[in-house]
Amino acid sequence: MTDPSTPAAADPAAEQTSLHKTLRWQDAFALAMAVSGGLFVSFGATMAAIGALSALFIWALAAGIGWLQNNLFAEMASMFPNKPGGVPVYAHEAWKERFAPAGALATFGYWFGWSAVISVVSFTAGGIIQARWFPDQAWVLDFGIAQIGLSQLLGIGLILAIMVPNLFGAQPAAWVNKVIGALLVIPLLIFVVSPIISGDWQFANLTWGLGGEGADHWGGWQDALVWLYLVGWTAYGTEMCAAFTPEYKSRKDAKRALSSSGAYTFAMFALVPLGVGGLVSRDEAAADVGGVFVNAFASVLPAGPVADIMLIISLGALLMGVNASMADGSRALYGAALDGLVPRQLEKLNKHQVPARAILIAVVMNILLIVFVSNPISILVAANLGYLLAILLAVSGFIILRRDHPEMPRPFRAGRTAMPLAVTLTVYGAVVLVVGSLSSELTGYGGALELSIGVGILLLSLVLYVIRRRGQERLPLLREPRRTDYLVAAEPAATPEPTN
Numbered sequence: 273m274t275d276p277s278t279p280a281a282a283d284p285a286a287e288q289t290s291l292h293k294t295l296r297w298q299d300a301f302a303l304a305m306a307v308s309g310g311l312f313v314s315f316g317a318t319m320a321a322i323g324a325l326s327a328l329f330i331w332a333l334a335a336g337i338g339w340l341q342n343n344l345f346a347e348m349a350s351m352f353p354n355k356p357g358g359v360p361v362y363a364h365e366a367w368k369e370r371f372a373p374a375g376a377l378a379t380f381g382y383w384f385g386w387s388a389v390i391s392v393v394s395f396t397a398g399g400i401i402q403a404r405w406f407p408d409q410a411w412v413l414d415f416g417i418a419q420i421g422l423s424q425l426l427g428i429g430l431i432l433a434i435m436v437p438n439l440f441g442a443q444p445a446a447w448v449n450k451v452i453g454a455l456l457v458i459p460l461l462i463f464v465v466s467p468i469i470s471g472d473w474q475f476a477n478l479t480w481g482l483g484g485e486g487a488d489h490w491g492g493w494q495d496a497l498v499w500l501y502l503v504g505w506t507a508y509g510t511e512m513c514a515a516f517t518p519e520y521k522s523r524k525d526a527k528r529a530l531s532s533s534g535a536y537t538f539a540m541f542a543l544v545p546l547g548v549g550g551l552v553s554r555d556e557a558a559a560d561v562g563g564v565f566v567n568a569f570a571s572v573l574p575a576g577p578v579a580d581i582m583l584i585i586s587l588g589a590l591l592m593g594v595n596a597s598m599a600d601g602s603r604a605l606y607g608a609a610l611d612g613l614v615p616r617q618l619e620k621l622n623k624h625q626v627p628a629r630a631i632l633i634a635v636v637m638n639i640l641l642i643v644f645v646s647n648p649i650s651i652l653v654a655a656n657l658g659y660l661l662a663i664l665l666a667v668s669g670f671i672i673l674r675r676d677h678p679e680m681p682r683p684f685r686a687g688r689t690a691m692p693l694a695v696t697l698t699v700y701g702a703v704v705l706v707v708g709s710l711s712s713e714l715t716g717y718g719g720a721l722e723l724s725i726g727v728g729i730l731l732l733s734l735v736l737y738v739i740r741r742r743g744q745e746r747l748p749l750l751r752e753p754r755r756t757d758y759l760v761a762a763e764p765a766a767t768p769e770p771t772n
Contacts, residue, residue: 291356291519291603292441292625297528299446300513300520304533305453306596308460308540309589310506313396314652315545316564318499320557321715323481324549328542330499334507335541337697339534341663342511343686344670344694349517349526350684351673357607358515358600359666364611366669368752369676373737378665379608380733381658383630385505386512386601388655390431391638391645393593398426399562400590404583418643427642434591435635438598441624442519445599452588459585460540462572463547472571473550481554494707498715501708504660505652507541510534511663512600515607527684602630614736616744653718657709657726658733664701670694677755 311331318327348362355361360382364375402409402423413420437444467473482492513529520526551568560567565586606627609618622628645651671694673680686693709726712718741747 291621293519293521294441294443295446295516295519295525296521297513297525297532299443299450300516300525300529301533301536302446302450302453303442303516303592303596303599304510304513304529305449305456305536306589306592307506307509307512307533307537308544309393309456309586309593310503310509311541311544311548312565312586312590313393313593314503314506315548316557316561317715318503319545319549319552319564320554320561321481322495322499323479323554324545324552324557325478325480326482326496327499328478328545328549329482330496331503331507331545332538332542334500334503335534335538337700338504338508338510339538340693341508341667341697342513342530342534344667344690344697345511345514346527346530347682347684347686347690348666348670348673349514349530350523351680351682352517353523353526353683354518355607356515356518356610357604358513358517359511360604360662361607361611362514363662363665363669364608364613366672366676367665369754370672370751372748372750372752373734374665375611376608376613376733376737377658377730378662379604379611379613380736381730382662383601383604383608383634384729385655385659385662386597386604387634387637388641388651389505389597390594390601390634391427391641392651392655393590393597394427394430394638395424395642395651396427396562397430397587397590397594398423400566400583400587401426403563404566404580420643424642428639430591430594431635431638431642434594434598435631438595438602438631439622439624439626439628441626442516442599445595448595449592452585452592455585456589456592459569459589460544463551463568464543466547466568466572467550470551470572473547475550477550477553478546479554494711495714497704497707498711501656501660501704501712502653502715502718504663504704504708505656507537508659508663509596510537512596515600515603523683598631598634601634602627605630605633612740612745612747614733615740653712653715653722654725654729657705657723658729660701660705660708661730664698664705667694667701668698671698 315327315331318330322330345359345362349358352362352365355365357379360375360379363378367374367378406422409422411421437448482496510530510533513533514526517526548564548568551571552564556567557564566583569583605614605618606621608614609616618627618629620629641651671691674691709723712722738749741749
């Protein structure tokens, strides 16, 4: 038996379920820089569909929404400083007294949304490598139920390579992103200043394709909502900084990471599309959706080694996304296990205090997605449903926590405008989720199959929830008792009796 006077950190049993405090806000910022690399995955598709100026509006607006949401999540992070998993765990904490299964939907949907990014980005990177350096390697291995080409094999290899540093902790994963992120700034800045340095940049390329002639989708608003739904997986991604809250050295690190990464991503999503959109026409983007950035580099930089170096850096940006997704998604699944939302086997950490089982599950799932789903944006459409539902439940959860537990300690408080902002963002998020998920076929990348996959993932979360609650524990299914733990912690210490 452990001596009560021994600190909990010294208890081997406690140590097995404790994440090490090794991170500063700069480390999380480095991981969140991967979000800006999402431009390389689907900005070309947005531009081809609705024009460069419309795409710039969509991406910048979505990033701005993500930045505003981060302010709410910073308050929630200060309320639950020892909770790993971030946003979906905060959704569970808010909803568990009203409708506990909402936590299961949020956490598993969030995990699948982040984890599926691994296959989306790896597949995209593999396709770019093949197109640039192995264009003649068009062979395909036909296994009957699946066909695998070089781009898929390259994507699988990238997933396995990025898994290695993640199994050793968040610090090695953050170090990888710091190195790549520093290099990523170079091509991003090239695009930012391209209107000045490139004679090929043309304002005429910045076309508006929403609500134009012949539009019959609510004057273009339906198309806008669908694309806001599709890019939300990237634009909101800086909320990942909240997932590492128990691993920060200072309680101020979560707020700093959320604020700084949100601002950086908003700037990149506004300025980079402006540069790229002026370098590549809409017709050129439609002819080669995946090659938009390759073609943009060719317009700014001389052919040869320099262009290849910039392309390699851009590929590094994609790998940052794989790296960050593994780190964030694994913590979300681990946090869900600690909260009794998924089977308890996922509570275990490896000897480096990393949720390795969650990482391995994500790796296997994404390899299967690469093999059996041929279009990376189709994977994204399927994953987006659960992810945006998790964000919606967390934002609305902010309102619930303010109303149900106004007296809970909040070392950081978002301010007077936080409640009306949360209400506005809840309504906005619900509209985007409903319209986007039911109309994703307007983008050409979604439909009934992708929606069914997304719904199936959410139903699977409820199955795992019931297994944990009824099969492994004796926990309530629909509601949990009203929380009082913080009241005990807040009680003043008893005044000692005077001694004679």
